[in-house]
Amino acid sequence: MSDPTQGNISIRSENDIVAARRVVRDLATRLCFGVTDVTRVITAASELARNVFLYAGAGTMWWSTLDRAGAVGLELRFEDHGAGISDVELAMKPGYSTSRGLGLGLPGAKRLMDEMEIHSEVGKGTTVTVRKWLSK
Amino acid sequence: MTNQNISVAKVRDTLMVTMPADPDDVTVTIFQEEVLRAMEKYRPKGLVLDISVVETLDSFFARTISETSRMVALMGGRTVIAGMRPSVAITATQLGLTLGGTLTALTVDRALDLLTQPHPRRRLR
Numbered sequence: 001m002s003d004p005t006q007g008n009i010s011i012r013s014e015n016d017i018v019a020a021r022r023v024v025r026d027l028a029t030r031l032c033f034g035v036t037d038v039t040r041v042i043t044a045a046s047e048l049a050r051n052v053f054l055y056a057g058a059g060t061m062w063w064s065t066l067d068r069a070g071a072v073g074l075e076l077r078f079e080d081h082g083a084g085i086s087d088v089e090l091a092m093k094p095g096y097s098t099s100r101g102l103g104l105g106l107p108g109a110k111r112l113m114d115e116m117e118i119h120s121e122v123g124k125g126t127t128v129t130v131r132k133w134l135s136k
Numbered sequence: 137m138t139n140q141n142i143s144v145a146k147v148r149d150t151l152m153v154t155m156p157a158d159p160d161d162v163t164v165t166i167f168q169e170e171v172l173r174a175m176e177k178y179r180p181k182g183l184v185l186d187i188s189v190v191e192t193l194d195s196f197f198a199r200t201i202s203e204t205s206r207m208v209a210l211m212g213g214r215t216v217i218a219g220m221r222p223s224v225a226i227t228a229t230q231l232g233l234t235l236g237g238t239l240t241a242l243t244v245d246r247a248l249d250l251l252t253q254p255h256p257r258r259r260l261r
Binding site: 014015017018021022025035036038039040042043046047050094104105107108109111112 | 158160161162191192193194195196221222223224226227228230231232233
């Protein structure tokens with residue numbers, strides 16, 4: 001049986017944040033990311049999964065492997081149907097937080113990953129997609 | 137999923153805590169409570185927090201560590217974080233984490249040396 005190339009895990013509790021970290025660890029390790037990149041990807045996933053739980057209460061992390069023109073990587077998509085982010089630019093500012101967090105989650109996750117996209121609609125929800133490519 | 141237990145051991149005048157590799161939020165919260173309880177019970181000079189097996193240090197975990205070290209300082213003790221892995225240090229720096237001036241050491245051994253020094257390098261604010 002070949003390894004799955006995509007899947008998802010729901011985030012509804014603090015324990016699911018740990019479960020999401022484990023899924024991402026297995027995925028990044030399987031793709032042969034180095035130990036520092038594995039740590040970066042897991043930490044980014046932890047921040048984004050916590051955001052889903054903290055701000056929307058529940059959501060889903062979709063993961064997939066990427067293979068584009070020989071470049072191998074992974075993609076994580078965090079989807080929720082929470083209140084949405086009214087000012088994405090402001091939310092990306094280090095130190096800005098509407099909860100009692102450190103305000104590091106979004107800008108920090110962006111620095112740890114290679115690519116990041118945020119789509120958010122007030123009242124509808126937020127989707128944060130991040131990608132990390134395996135450097136050769 | 138069960139919560140990993142946190143054991144707080146008193147060795148001479150110091151509290152020793154080893155964090156598990158991938159602690160969940162509940163474990164991290166329990167760690168803070170256990171440390172403060174042990175501070176009151178044993179009245180040690182300080183706390184050595186061994187994070188040498190910790191693989192993921194996210195903002196929640198880092199905030200709890202720096203909060204705990206401030207609480208320990210208010211109670212009259214000093215905290216030394218020992219054994220952070222290189223991959224964790226790189227990631228924490230990129231994420232923008234600080235440990236709020238908490239003392240750090242490469243190993244538990246050196247952390248104990250730091251705690252037995254009569255004059256700390258720096259006071260916690």
